[in-house]
Amino acid sequence: MTELSADVVVVGAGPAGLAAAVAAAEAGAHVILTDEQPAPGGQIWRQPWDAQPPAPSRELWRRAEHRGVRLLPETAVFGVQEARCLRAASPGGAVTIRAGAIVLATGALERMLPFPGWTLPGVFAAGGIQALAKSGLEVAGKRIVVAGSGPLLLAVAAFLKRQGAVVLGIFEQAEAMAVARFAGSLLLHPGKLRQAAALLGELTGIPGHHSAWPVRAEGTGWLERLTVRVGDQEQSFELDFLACSFGLVPVTGLAELLGCRVESGAVVVDRQQRTTVPAVFAAGEATGIGGVDSAVIEGAIAGAAAAGSMDPAPSLDRRRNREQAFARRLALAFRLRPELKALCEADTIVCRCEDVRFGALIRYGDAREARLATRCGMGPCQGRMCGPALNFLRGWPLPRPALPLIPVTARALVTDATDRTASATFFRES
Amino acid sequence: MPEMVRLVVDGLELQVPAGITVAAALLNRRLVARRSVGGEPRAPLCGMGSCFECRATVDGRPHTRTCMVRVRNGLDVRTDD
Numbered sequence: 001m002t003e004l005s006a007d008v009v010v011v012g013a014g015p016a017g018l019a020a021a022v023a024a025a026e027a028g029a030h031v032i033l034t035d036e037q038p039a040p041g042g043q044i045w046r047q048p049w050d051a052q053p054p055a056p057s058r059e060l061w062r063r064a065e066h067r068g069v070r071l072l073p074e075t076a077v078f079g080v081q082e083a084r085c086l087r088a089a090s091p092g093g094a095v096t097i098r099a100g101a102i103v104l105a106t107g108a109l110e111r112m113l114p115f116p117g118w119t120l121p122g123v124f125a126a127g128g129i130q131a132l133a134k135s136g137l138e139v140a141g142k143r144i145v146v147a148g149s150g151p152l153l154l155a156v157a158a159f160l161k162r163q164g165a166v167v168l169g170i171f172e173q174a175e176a177m178a179v180a181r182f183a184g185s186l187l188l189h190p191g192k193l194r195q196a197a198a199l200l201g202e203l204t205g206i207p208g209h210h211s212a213w214p215v216r217a218e219g220t221g222w223l224e225r226l227t228v229r230v231g232d233q234e235q236s237f238e239l240d241f242l243a244c245s246f247g248l249v250p251v252t253g254l255a256e257l258l259g260c261r262v263e264s265g266a267v268v269v270d271r272q273q274r275t276t277v278p279a280v281f282a283a284g285e286a287t288g289i290g291g292v293d294s295a296v297i298e299g300a301i302a303g304a305a306a307a308g309s310m311d312p313a314p315s316l317d318r319r320r321n322r323e324q325a326f327a328r329r330l331a332l333a334f335r336l337r338p339e340l341k342a343l344c345e346a347d348t349i350v351c352r353c354e355d356v357r358f359g360a361l362i363r364y365g366d367a368r369e370a371r372l373a374t375r376c377g378m379g380p381c382q383g384r385m386c387g388p389a390l391n392f393l394r395g396w397p398l399p400r401p402a403l404p405l406i407p408v409t410a411r412a413l414v415t416d417a418t419d420r421t422a423s424a425t426f427f428r429e430s
Numbered sequence: 431m432p433e434m435v436r437l438v439v440d441g442l443e444l445q446v447p448a449g450i451t452v453a454a455a456l457l458n459r460r461l462v463a464r465r466s467v468g469g470e471p472r473a474p475l476c477g478m479g480s481c482f483e484c485r486a487t488v489d490g491r492p493h494t495r496t497c498m499v500r501v502r503n504g505l506d507v508r509t510d511d
Contacts, residue, residue, distance in 0.1 A: 036479050036498065043478055049449045049500075050432065074498070076479075109480050121462050121473030131477030135497065136450020137457050221471050222460060352475075352483060355468035380482040380493060385475070407482075407493050 002095045006032040006070070008306045009086065009099035011077050011254060014042020015292045016284025017105030018060040019299030020306065024103070025067035027307035032097060033064065034072040034088060040064075042107055043127055044292050048134040056296075072097075078404035080257045084279055089408045101279040101306035104255050104267065105299060108285035110152075110245035111388040113336075114350050114358065115343040116216045122223030122241050126156045129243040133163055140164030142240040145226055147171035147214045150247045150334045151196075151291075158202040160243070168237050169207040171228050173246065174334050176210035182333035189326060191293070213340060214244060247334055248289045249388045253401035255282060265391075265398060272312060273302035281306050290327035297323060341393050350393075351386040353379020358393075367396040380407050435503040440510075452496035452507055453477070453484040463496055464511045486511045 008024040010017045013035035021033040033040070039047045045057035052058065064071075075090040077097075084102060088095045110125040117123070124132065126148055133139045143166045146157045150172075157167050172179065186193040212230040217223055227236045252260075255267040260275035262268065266288040273281045283302035284295035297320045301312040312320075344350065346359030356376040364370035367377060367390060376390075377383030383399035390396045432447040437455055446455040453474045456463055462471040463484045474484035479498050487508040488494040496507070 038498075038500070049451070049454075050447075110476065112475070119466070119470060119472065121457075121460075121471055124474070125476045125481075128475055128477035128481075132451075132454055132457065132474060132497065135477065136447065136454030138454075221462075349466075349468075349470075352466065352472070352481070355466050355470070380485065381480065384480045406479075 002090075002093065003098070004032060004072075004095060005098035006030045007100040008032075008103060008303070009034070009097050009101075010103040010105055010303070011086070012042065012105035012107055012284070012286075013037070013040035013071065013073075014105060014107050014284065014295065015044060015056075015060075016107070016286075016295035016299035016302070017042070017103070018057065018064060019296045020103040020105055020281075020283055020303030021069045022060055022063045022067065023300045023303030024307040025064060025069050025303075027304050027309055029100075029307035031064075031067075031069045032072060032099075033069050034075045034077060034097070036074065036076045038073050040071060040073075043131060046131055046134050049136050076406050076408075077254055078406050078408050080254075083258075083277075089406070094408075099279075101281065102258070103273075103299075103302045103306050104258075104260075104275070104280065104282040104286055105284045105295075105302075106251040106254055106286045108248040108250050108289060109384060109388070111247050111249050111392070112244075112385055113148075113246050113340055113343060113389055113392065114348045114386075115214055116345055116348050117218050117223070118244075119349050119352055120217050120219050120223045121221070122219065123217055124241060124243050126152055126243040126245040128245070129241060130156050130159050133160070139241070142166065143168055143238065144241045144243055145169055145171065145214070145228070145237055145239050147212070147228065147242065147244045148246045149173045149336065150245075151330070152245070152248070153243075154196075154199050154203060156243055157206060158199050161202065161206065167206045168239060169209060169228075170203070171209050171212035171214065171230070173213045173337055173340060174210060175337075178333045179210060182329055185326075185329050189322070192326070213343065214242065215343060217242060246336055246340070246392075248285060249398075250286045250288060252286060252398075253382075253405050255280075255286065256401050257403070257405070269298075269302075271301075271317065272305040272310060273298055274305065279306075288324075288327060289331065290323050291330070294320065294323035294327060336392055344389075344393060350389060351376040351379065351383075353377075353381050353385075356386075361390070361394070367399050370396075371399070435501050435505075437501050437505050437507065439507045446501050448501065450501055452486070452488060452499045452501055452505065454497075455501055456484075456486075456496065456507070456509075461509065463509055465509075
């Protein structure tokens, strides 16, 4: 097993992680930056397979490289050996990484809500189809509906249109008034306002609906038809792909394994981005959904703090406070309406790993009971998909992370008893 | 034109652009990555390695997330995972 060590280890190379790595390295720390993907940038700055990475990502990475930040790409942190010692699976095998301080920049996942037909091939998460298109999925000429909730839908629709897709419509569950109020509040954020205006310009000609959501996807082995509800009317489309998700959920598994406090689904941090565990910091979406600007600011504060500079620069502090106000308005405007709970029918699959249907879960009081009785959430995704859905549908807390965080190969295993148990749990599934 | 590489999926040879992921290559041919425990066809959902719906056996390694693997010449993919 390879052993590495650094003053600061940053987990996740999206906007927050890149900013943290740069800040820590510029403060003189030796920094290791890990990411599951082959290139830095995270999801929002994901590099298209046949093009350069986006400019902000390129610029941050240039600065990181200049300061000697060591990137471990295709490296998934799957466990914690002891305080400030992480275990990861990389292409070359298992890696142990000792850290003076850790910055968690683990980002967010899209919340999927089950509805009849959502397991058909051709139904994607909204950001999911964008990630896949950047990885080579051909979308030109494809008829695509974008649905769910949040500003991500607009960004994805504009991206798909630029790639030559025929975007049939955007269906946002939030009310028009709530979205309009949110849009109005962008006057306080001129940069975001400019971006939103540019996005809306690009979307000219694409029908946009509010108080609207998918109710049924149908097809024989592949998505062919989608029915959406707009107000009290239903509309049906013949289509190739559906891009659908209902907002973002912080990724907190590693933070929880390290013992950090998580409240309302987000890692709790203070003004220095310190978690409740000494020498462990967190930044970006993992600490609450706030968007890319917020992530970069928090990353810069966390990276500097992790490298030992205790007080955030006042300008960063002020900007972060403004971003947090933005984040609160975002959450309020796009909060999920209760009608969406009725989308999932008794025979709708909720847990895709184990094919557990909603009707089989109704009698259980919490995720743990349901898990023991039905295997819901026990597949390889460990409840990452069904957990946020059941959190909304049933009010169940998100499932606690289990070791290993991702299924790992026998090569990545070590010999202590905890790990044998963990791997046995996984390999029983296979 | 990008360079093309040869990908073998369940014994079927595909010519695909170098640099795309296995998940994208499968989707472009409307091939599903796996069957669910109940026998349903499944294809990638999240595109970022979280949902595990794109998993397949790649060069003999079971449970490989095909959205995280770029195609290489001669790569062997089995959708029996």
